[in-house]
Amino acid sequence: MDITQQLINGLTQGSIYALIALGYTMVYGVLRLINFAHGDVYMLGAYGGFFAASALGVTSLIDKGGSAGILQVAAIFAIGMLACALIGIFIERFAYRPLRSSPRLTSLITAIGVSMLLEFGGQAVFTPEPRPFPALIDNRFLQVTIVGTALALMVGLQLIVTRTRVGRAMRAVSLDRAAASLMGINTDVIIAFTFALGSALAAAAGILNSIYTPTIDPLLGVMAGLKAFVAAVLGGIGNIPGAVLGGLLMGFAETAVVAAGYSSYRDAVAFGILILVLLLRPSGLLGRVAAEKV
Amino acid sequence: MNGARFADFAVHSRFLIVVSGIPSPVSLVMNSRSLPAKIALSAAVVALLLGVQAMLGRYFNEYVQQIVLYAGINIILAVSLNLINGITGQFSLGHAGFMAAGAYSAAAFTFYVGPQITARFQNEAAGSNVVFIVALLLSAAAAGIAGLLVGLPSLRLRGDYLAIVTLGFGQIIIVLITNIREVGGAAGMTGLPLMTNFVWVAALMVLCVLSVRNLAISHLGRSMKAVREDEVAAEAVGVDTTRAKVLAFVISSMWAGVAGALQAHYIQSAHPGSFTFIRSIEVVIMVVLGGLGSITGAVVTAVLLTGLTEVLRSITGAFAVGLSLVLFAAVLTLPRYRSAMRQSAMGWLLWLRWPLLSGVALVAGFVFGRDWLEARVAALRFVIYALILIVLMLLRPQGLLGRGELSWSSLRRSRSATTPEAEGASERSEPVDEGVRGTL
Incomplete structure (x- = not known):
C-alpha cells in the first residue's frame, strides 16, 4: 500500500480516537475525573447501533440508494447516540455524583468498577462472541464518510461549547465549579449534560468504528478507550482541540507502526506515547502548564 | 463515625474475645531475640508446614489443595500491592505485569537451564529445589527491575495519572512477552515442571507478610506513610520521598514476581492471558476491600476473594453473594437514616428502599431467569x-478494616480505645452523600 493510503487509514483511525477522546477530555474538564467507563460507553454505542440496525431491518449493504437508506443510517446513529447519552447521564447520577466531594482516588476506583460492570455486564447480556456489524456504508466512500461524520460532529461540538449558553456554562464549570455555582449555574445539570454529550460522541465513534472493522464484541471498548484516553492526555487533557489533535496523532502513530510491520506492538505504542508525554510534557501538547498549589 | 463503630463491632464480637487470650504466634517469633531461638522457631514452622502439607495431601482432594494454594498466592499479591497502594499512597494498576515478569523469567530458567542443573545432583528432589530457589530469586530480581522502571515515573506523577501509567507498563510487559518466541509468544509456555507446593507457598506467604509488616513499622515504612499523608509536607521535613516511593515499587513488584513464579510452577504453564489488566484489578479489589493500608485486611480479603471465585462458579453461589452484598449495603447505610427512623416509620422505608428493590430484583432474576443466568x-x-x-x-x-489492623492485641483492647490512625482514616474518607441528605 502506498503512503497516501496509509495516511488516509491513519486519519480514519485517528478521527475515531478523537471522537472518544473528546468525551474523556470534557468530563475531565468539568469533574477532574478520568472516566474509565467511557471506553465501554463507546462499546455500548456500537451495540446500540447494532440493535437499532436489526430493529430497522437493515442487515447488509444499503443497495437501495436514495434518501431512504441515508435516513435509516441517520436513524441508527441517532438511536445509538441517544441511548448512550442516557447511559452516560445514568452513570454520572448513580456512580459519580454521590462521590463528588470524596477523594479523587475513590472516584477513580468507582470508575474502574463501572467500567468492569459494563464490560462483563455486556458479556453477560450480549454474550462474549463477536458479531458481524451490518455494512451500512458503501466501502468506496467508507473512509470519507467516517472522517466527514467525525469532522461534522467535532464542529458541532465546538459550536455548542463556544456559541451557546450551555456551552458557556460548561466552560465556566470547568474553570471553577464553585464560582460557577455561585453565579447561578446549575452545575449538576451542566455536568450531566457534559456526560450526555461525551457519551453521544463515543456512541457515534462506536458505530463508525464498527462499520469500519466490521465486528463487535463486549470488550472492544477496553483498548479503544485506553488509547483515546492517551490521545486526550497527549493533546492536553481538558482541552477540546487538544483531544482532536491527540486522537489524530495516535491514529497516525498506530498506522505507521502497523505499516512498518510491527503490528504485534500496536497496543504498546499508545502506552509508550503516554509514558513519554507524561515524563516530558505532562500538560500535553496544547494544555496549559498549571503550577501546583500547596 | 460509622466507620469506627463498624470496626469496633468487628473487633469486639464475642467469638474474637474468646480467642484473644491466646498469645500471638507471630509475636512469639518476632519477640525472641536470640538467634538459636529464631532458628528453632523457624525449623518448627517448616516442620509444621510439612505436616500440614502431608495432611492436605492425605485428607483433602486436589480441588481443596488448589484453593489453599491460590489463597496463599493471592495473599502475597494483595499484601505486596498494599505496600504501594495502601502504605505509600500511590496507585498501581500494573501488578499483573510484575507477576508476568517474575513468572516468565522463572519459567524460562526452569525450562531451559533447570534440567541441566538437576542432572548434576544425585538426589532429584534436592536438585529441583535448588533450581526452584534460583528461579524464585530470579523472578524477584526481574520483577524488581521492572518495578524500578515503573517506580521512576511515579516520582513525577500522582493519583490517576500514575494509575494509568502503571496500567500501561503492565500492558507493555505483556506485549513484550508476547513478542518473545522463546517463551512461547502469544501461545504461552507449557510443560513447566511442577515445583510449587504448599510448603513453598505458605513459607513465602509468611515471609511476605512479615517483611511487609516489619517494613511498615520501620523507618522506611514511616517515610512511605508520610508520603501517603502529604508528600509535600514530608519532603519539607526531610523525608527522602524519592527513595520511599521507588523502594515501595521495587519491593512490591519483587513479591508480585515471586507470586507469579509460584503460580506458573503450580499450573505448570505461563500464558500472557493470565496476567491481564483484569488480574491486576482483582488484586486491587482485594486491597481496597480490606482497607488501603491494612495488611491484615489484605490477607483476609485475599482469602475471601479466592473463596468467592469458587463460590461464584455456580449460579446459587452468585445469588448468595448478591444477597450478601445487598445486606452489606443495607447495614452500611443504616447510620444515615437513623434520625429519620426515630422520627417516623417512613425512615425505615427510606433506609430499605434500595436494599428491598435490589433484593426483589435479585430473587426475581434467580427465580425467572435461572437458565439465562446459568449460561452467563x-x-x-x-x-x-x-x-x-x-x-x-x-x-x-x-474498606472493611480502614487502616486498622486486626491484631491479637487489638482484640484485647477495650471498646473505647480505637487507634487514632484508624479513627482519622474513617473520619477523612467519610462519604458525604448529597443525594441522601437532600431527601431527608
Whole structure:
C-alpha cells in the first residue's frame, strides 16, 4: 500500500480516537475525573447501533440508494447516540455524583468498577462472541464518510461549547465549579449534560468504528478507550482541540507502526506515547502548564 | 463515625474475645531475640508446614489443595500491592505485569537451564529445589527491575495519572512477552515442571507478610506513610520521598514476581492471558476491600476473594453473594437514616428502599431467569466483583478494616480505645452523600 493510503487509514483511525477522546477530555474538564467507563460507553454505542440496525431491518449493504437508506443510517446513529447519552447521564447520577466531594482516588476506583460492570455486564447480556456489524456504508466512500461524520460532529461540538449558553456554562464549570455555582449555574445539570454529550460522541465513534472493522464484541471498548484516553492526555487533557489533535496523532502513530510491520506492538505504542508525554510534557501538547498549589 | 463503630463491632464480637487470650504466634517469633531461638522457631514452622502439607495431601482432594494454594498466592499479591497502594499512597494498576515478569523469567530458567542443573545432583528432589530457589530469586530480581522502571515515573506523577501509567507498563510487559518466541509468544509456555507446593507457598506467604509488616513499622515504612499523608509536607521535613516511593515499587513488584513464579510452577504453564489488566484489578479489589493500608485486611480479603471465585462458579453461589452484598449495603447505610427512623416509620422505608428493590430484583432474576443466568455465570463473576467495588466506594471507601489492623492485641483492647490512625482514616474518607441528605 502506498503512503497516501496509509495516511488516509491513519486519519480514519485517528478521527475515531478523537471522537472518544473528546468525551474523556470534557468530563475531565468539568469533574477532574478520568472516566474509565467511557471506553465501554463507546462499546455500548456500537451495540446500540447494532440493535437499532436489526430493529430497522437493515442487515447488509444499503443497495437501495436514495434518501431512504441515508435516513435509516441517520436513524441508527441517532438511536445509538441517544441511548448512550442516557447511559452516560445514568452513570454520572448513580456512580459519580454521590462521590463528588470524596477523594479523587475513590472516584477513580468507582470508575474502574463501572467500567468492569459494563464490560462483563455486556458479556453477560450480549454474550462474549463477536458479531458481524451490518455494512451500512458503501466501502468506496467508507473512509470519507467516517472522517466527514467525525469532522461534522467535532464542529458541532465546538459550536455548542463556544456559541451557546450551555456551552458557556460548561466552560465556566470547568474553570471553577464553585464560582460557577455561585453565579447561578446549575452545575449538576451542566455536568450531566457534559456526560450526555461525551457519551453521544463515543456512541457515534462506536458505530463508525464498527462499520469500519466490521465486528463487535463486549470488550472492544477496553483498548479503544485506553488509547483515546492517551490521545486526550497527549493533546492536553481538558482541552477540546487538544483531544482532536491527540486522537489524530495516535491514529497516525498506530498506522505507521502497523505499516512498518510491527503490528504485534500496536497496543504498546499508545502506552509508550503516554509514558513519554507524561515524563516530558505532562500538560500535553496544547494544555496549559498549571503550577501546583500547596 | 460509622466507620469506627463498624470496626469496633468487628473487633469486639464475642467469638474474637474468646480467642484473644491466646498469645500471638507471630509475636512469639518476632519477640525472641536470640538467634538459636529464631532458628528453632523457624525449623518448627517448616516442620509444621510439612505436616500440614502431608495432611492436605492425605485428607483433602486436589480441588481443596488448589484453593489453599491460590489463597496463599493471592495473599502475597494483595499484601505486596498494599505496600504501594495502601502504605505509600500511590496507585498501581500494573501488578499483573510484575507477576508476568517474575513468572516468565522463572519459567524460562526452569525450562531451559533447570534440567541441566538437576542432572548434576544425585538426589532429584534436592536438585529441583535448588533450581526452584534460583528461579524464585530470579523472578524477584526481574520483577524488581521492572518495578524500578515503573517506580521512576511515579516520582513525577500522582493519583490517576500514575494509575494509568502503571496500567500501561503492565500492558507493555505483556506485549513484550508476547513478542518473545522463546517463551512461547502469544501461545504461552507449557510443560513447566511442577515445583510449587504448599510448603513453598505458605513459607513465602509468611515471609511476605512479615517483611511487609516489619517494613511498615520501620523507618522506611514511616517515610512511605508520610508520603501517603502529604508528600509535600514530608519532603519539607526531610523525608527522602524519592527513595520511599521507588523502594515501595521495587519491593512490591519483587513479591508480585515471586507470586507469579509460584503460580506458573503450580499450573505448570505461563500464558500472557493470565496476567491481564483484569488480574491486576482483582488484586486491587482485594486491597481496597480490606482497607488501603491494612495488611491484615489484605490477607483476609485475599482469602475471601479466592473463596468467592469458587463460590461464584455456580449460579446459587452468585445469588448468595448478591444477597450478601445487598445486606452489606443495607447495614452500611443504616447510620444515615437513623434520625429519620426515630422520627417516623417512613425512615425505615427510606433506609430499605434500595436494599428491598435490589433484593426483589435479585430473587426475581434467580427465580425467572435461572437458565439465562446459568449460561452467563463466567461473566457474572466479574459483574459481582464490579458491583462490590462500586458499592464499597459509595458506602465504605476506606474498606472493611480502614487502616486498622486486626491484631491479637487489638482484640484485647477495650471498646473505647480505637487507634487514632484508624479513627482519622474513617473520619477523612467519610462519604458525604448529597443525594441522601437532600431527601431527608
